[in-house]
Amino acid sequence: MLALESVTKRFGGLTAVGGVSLDVDEGDLVGIIGPNGAGKTTLFNVIAGYYRPESGRVVFEGRDLTGHPPHEICRLGLTRTFQIVKPFGNLSVRDNVMIGALTRVRSVAAARTDADRVVERCGLGDYAGVVAKSLPIGLRKRLELARALATRPRLLLLDEVMAGLNPAELAAMVELIRRVHAGGVTLVVIEHIMAAIMRLTRRIVVLHHGEKIAEGVPARIARDPKVVDAYLGEEFTLE
Amino acid sequence: MRRHAGAIVLFGLAAVAPLATRDAYFLDMIVLILMWGAISSAWNVAGGYAGQVSLGHAAFFGLGAYSAAVLTVHWGLSPWIGLVLGMALSIVAGLIIGYLSNRLRGPYFVLATIAFAQVLLITASRWREMTMGSEGIPVPFKQGFWALGLASKVSWLYLTLGFALALYLVQVYLEVSRMGYQLAGVREDEDAAQALGIAGRRLKVIAIAMSAALTSAGGTFWAQYVGFVDPFYVFSIDLSILFALNTIIGGVGTALGPFLGSILITWLEHYLRATLSDIAPGLIGVHLIIYGCLLIVMVRFVPQGLIGALGALFTWRARAAQRERHART
Numbered sequence: 001m002l003a004l005e006s007v008t009k010r011f012g013g014l015t016a017v018g019g020v021s022l023d024v025d026e027g028d029l030v031g032i033i034g035p036n037g038a039g040k041t042t043l044f045n046v047i048a049g050y051y052r053p054e055s056g057r058v059v060f061e062g063r064d065l066t067g068h069p070p071h072e073i074c075r076l077g078l079t080r081t082f083q084i085v086k087p088f089g090n091l092s093v094r095d096n097v098m099i100g101a102l103t104r105v106r107s108v109a110a111a112r113t114d115a116d117r118v119v120e121r122c123g124l125g126d127y128a129g130v131v132a133k134s135l136p137i138g139l140r141k142r143l144e145l146a147r148a149l150a151t152r153p154r155l156l157l158l159d160e161v162m163a164g165l166n167p168a169e170l171a172a173m174v175e176l177i178r179r180v181h182a183g184g185v186t187l188v189v190i191e192h193i194m195a196a197i198m199r200l201t202r203r204i205v206v207l208h209h210g211e212k213i214a215e216g217v218p219a220r221i222a223r224d225p226k227v228v229d230a231y232l233g234e235e236f237t238l239e
Numbered sequence: 240m241r242r243h244a245g246a247i248v249l250f251g252l253a254a255v256a257p258l259a260t261r262d263a264y265f266l267d268m269i270v271l272i273l274m275w276g277a278i279s280s281a282w283n284v285a286g287g288y289a290g291q292v293s294l295g296h297a298a299f300f301g302l303g304a305y306s307a308a309v310l311t312v313h314w315g316l317s318p319w320i321g322l323v324l325g326m327a328l329s330i331v332a333g334l335i336i337g338y339l340s341n342r343l344r345g346p347y348f349v350l351a352t353i354a355f356a357q358v359l360l361i362t363a364s365r366w367r368e369m370t371m372g373s374e375g376i377p378v379p380f381k382q383g384f385w386a387l388g389l390a391s392k393v394s395w396l397y398l399t400l401g402f403a404l405a406l407y408l409v410q411v412y413l414e415v416s417r418m419g420y421q422l423a424g425v426r427e428d429e430d431a432a433q434a435l436g437i438a439g440r441r442l443k444v445i446a447i448a449m450s451a452a453l454t455s456a457g458g459t460f461w462a463q464y465v466g467f468v469d470p471f472y473v474f475s476i477d478l479s480i481l482f483a484l485n486t487i488i489g490g491v492g493t494a495l496g497p498f499l500g501s502i503l504i505t506w507l508e509h510y511l512r513a514t515l516s517d518i519a520p521g522l523i524g525v526h527l528i529i530y531g532c533l534l535i536v537m538v539r540f541v542p543q544g545l546i547g548a549l550g551a552l553f554t555w556r557a558r559a560a561q562r563e564r565h566a567r568t
Binding site for chain 1: 415416417420421423424427428430431432433434435436437438439
């Protein structure tokens with residue numbers, strides 16, 4: 001479904017992403033982990049069209065996306081969320097989601113129906129009329145996800161949607177992501193919370209200094225000496 | 240219908256005013272309030288709805304004023320043709336400004352718009368063969384609708400009322416349509432809007448070009464109404480500021496706001512001019528100082544403008560209830 005072919009992105013002398021290749025199949029739920037500055041978000045920015053890579057290609061469903069602007073990539077069925085959430089602050093939760101829905105439907109009324117359904121599904125029903133900037137961070141993360149879902153993606157890139165959540169919110173978010181995945185959306189998830197990502201994903205990719213240093217099932221990644229060295233600090237066990 | 244109650248009252252009152260009085264001063268005031276309200280609404284399309292604050296909209300106003308005047312003076316053509324030409328030129332100019340808005344952010348964009356209007360001002364005041372230079376163009380008066388030579392103030396009132404209504408509806412469209420919602424997204428956060436499939440840059444450029452064309456139409460009407468085009472007025476930054484001032488004081492990004500602002504500012508200007516010059520001729524510029532103070536007070540204490548203040552008055556109970564509900568959850 002998505003293929004990265006040795007993608008490289010440099011900022012001046014700094015190689016943020018160096019020759020990363022990755023294949024995501026339809027129905028996958030892939031995790032991306034790595035220390036701060038490993039190039040995870042940069043990789044998302046390249047895939048979603050915010051940065052143009054110096055070399056390499058991004059291929060989505062057989063189509064070369066490299067150099068396409070973000071809005072076209074979204075319309076093709078590949079949507080991303082932002083690590084630092086970007087709600088439309090002065091608009092209501094419903095209107096936020098509706099703007100996403102309007103990418104798929106032309107009629108405002110139909111988009112409102114769509115948005116209400118997505119808002120409900122994401123557990124934001126009680127806040128539909130609330131102005132987005134007054135939401136606490138946990139709900140803003142959920143709004144970020146809801147808005148992306150309203151564009152009906154086939155592949156969704158989630159950038160740390162679990163960061164900053166309290167345990168109850170975290171459990172709800174994991175559950176929501178599972179449901180989205182069960183609903184047929186292929187997911188690539190950047191995350192720092194190891195317990196969550198180990199449970200959630202089937203395959204984990206580890207980035208370090210912009211390079212892919214490991215890839216595999218969660219259990220193997222947790223014991224991989226290179227990963228332990230670069231990121232985990234000690235072997236990670238799920239109790 | 241309820242959300243348009245304010246507009247219905249306002250435009251309704253303007254429509255029946257000639258039945259109540261034929262006082263030329265009073266009718267002139269209504270024409271000017273509607274005219275400046277409509278043109279400020281055109282500014283609002285870019286400055287409010289698209290979030291692209293310009294202090295160079297006099298450029299489009301002047302293009303509209305000059306297009307009609309020049310075509311009439313040199314070739315005897317109807318000002319309606321000038322209106323269309325002015326709008327076409329303004330769309331081109333708007334596309335240039337729109338392109339700049341994608342390169343320059345915030346204050347840099349504002350400076351670019353000011354410079355743009357200044358360039359047109361210099362051109363108009365130097366290109367003597369075409370524009371009669373700094374002396375300006377007296378617009379010849381020819382009776383008839385086709386020549387926009389309307390002798391009666393009442394005809395002008397209904398013409399500007401139509402223009403004002405059209406601008407009000409354009410703004411309402413930007414509140415309820417797909418384009419309006421998408422534009423709101425771009426205004427709030429362009430990166431996020433793009434991630435949701437919105438061609439943000441193109442949408443901004445379209446909004447600015449629309450705003451430019453509508454402002455230009457206002458410029459044509461104004462020049463035909465007043466009968467004189469002076470480059471130092473029609474391209475002036477004072478005028479650009481007036482459009483923004485009316486809108487900010489009335490309520491940025493609201494359909495009625497520019498008209499409310501226009502009522503206050505247009506009336507205030509005439510009132511202050513008359514009273515101050517009665518007191519002492521030296522006080523004539525003082526109304527500008529009063530504007531400035533008013534703007535500071537509004538932005539500091541009522542940032543949503545008059546419409547926000549009125550809205551708060553009418554809906555304070557609803558809001559209090561909502562706050563309470565929100566606090567409980």
